[in-house]
Amino acid sequence: MGTAERKEREREQKKELILDAAETLILQKGLDQLNMDEVAEQAEVSKGSLYLYFNNKTDLVLGICNKASKMLSEQISSVLTQDITGLEMVYKMGENYLNFVRSHPEYFRSMRFFDNLIDAEQLGESEYPSMCQNNMDTAFTSMVRAIQIGMQDGSINNSYNAKELAVMLWSTSHGMVNLAFLHQNSPHFELLEKNSIDVNSLFQEYLRLIGCGIATNAESIDDFKSKIETDSR
Amino acid sequence: MGTAERKEREREQKKELILDAAETLILQKGLDQLNMDEVAEQAEVSKGSLYLYFNNKTDLVLGICNKASKMLSEQISSVLTQDITGLEMVYKMGENYLNFVRSHPEYFRSMRFFDNLIDAEQLGESEYPSMCQNNMDTAFTSMVRAIQIGMQDGSINNSYNAKELAVMLWSTSHGMVNLAFLHQNSPHFELLEKNSIDVNSLFQEYLRLIGCGIATNAESIDDFKSKIETDSR
DNA sequence: TTCAAAAAATGACTTTAAGTCAAAAAATTA
DNA sequence: TAATTTTTTGACTTAAAGTCATTTTTTGAA
Structure with missing residues (x-):
């Protein structure tokens, strides 16, 4: 029926x-x-x-976090289907993360809320935490995959452990993106203004810094830099 | 009287x-x-x-954050008086940050609380936010100073803008340290266990990654690596 | 179409925890 | 030592989360 x-x-x-x-x-x-x-x-x-x-207010906010993490995960994972080097994928993933936070501050807020909950509170009977976790796991796995592709195609230095590198890129880009969020959404946050630093160029420099660290060699770095410059136009 | x-x-x-x-x-x-x-x-x-x-509960927690940020700032700034290269100072500062969070999770919690407040809420008549801000500014300035010292003594690549680099290192290490915090204090956080990653070696790798990015050349990198290895024993 | 049973929705009520304030206790000083 | 000022108290008020008996709506068999 x-x-x-x-x-x-x-x-x-x-x-x-x-x-x-x-x-x-x-x-x-x-x-x-x-x-x-x-x-x-x-x-x-x-x-x-x-x-x-x-179930309660927390559950409701986690419902939003579920939507948020799903959307972010999809945007990150979609990079894997592009015809570019692994190093470029890593770069695009970072860029997507930044764009996500900028265009959906309310979603990023809900994800920060989840981050705070996971420490501290017992999450009760909500089904959302594990769903959020799964979404994030998917995004993380895509990151690992991009790194593996980069090691395969020779764009990323294979002296690193792929998963370890993924965790590092994940955490550091989280830190950078959080900074961009505060800059955009908090009137009290003035670190960047006080030092006259532009978020976009800061993020480019971050990618350059990371790029130099993980790329195989000078040629692939140069290659990478020119790609970044082309993209930012 | x-x-x-x-x-x-x-x-x-x-x-x-x-x-x-x-x-x-x-x-x-x-x-x-x-x-x-x-x-x-x-x-x-x-x-x-x-x-x-x-004034209220928020004010009380910010009082804790004031103590916390003061302590962290002192620990970071103290590195400047040591007789080491700028690059090594940057490394030590990161290490101090990590140690601080590990030994004072309740202080780190209060600082996360402040971070959340600065976005969102009007902080009322509390005197603490500006005090916390000053503490963090002091720590940040020490970071900039270490980088400038490194550029002077030749251990850090001077093609970067010192303040911009400081913001980057600040944000990325915040991301790393936050990960270490979650790993230590949240039973629900299993990213590292699932991928059998050790926090200490992860942080070493982070410093290596960053080190490669900001060091002047291969020699100073090698020099740096051997220093790190010596220290971790 | 009709109507009894099931499902969904309501909002007045209960509970919890932050925040207040008139009265009591303690400290100061003349 | 006693009047005055300062500090402390905990019962009370308020705000917002969460509940549940009652009402409204939907369903499906007659």
């Missing part, structure tokens, strides 16, 4: 509706100011309904 | 007492679970008294 299937679909749509409402509010006023009564109002449902679709 | 001075000193001691109590609780149960009633109990004062010494 298909009633159950339709119900399930409608349920998912309603969850999506609520998540959209919450995202709008987070974008407007930040995650700290997110209030369940307002989410209910924005989503045009009662407060009680929120709790039919999400 | 000196009564006013004594009162002021006693007031500072009481603030310290309350901060210590809060630190103990954060270490035990995490920042999310921090509860003002429990802080009052732990500090052996009434709840009302907490609000005589701190």
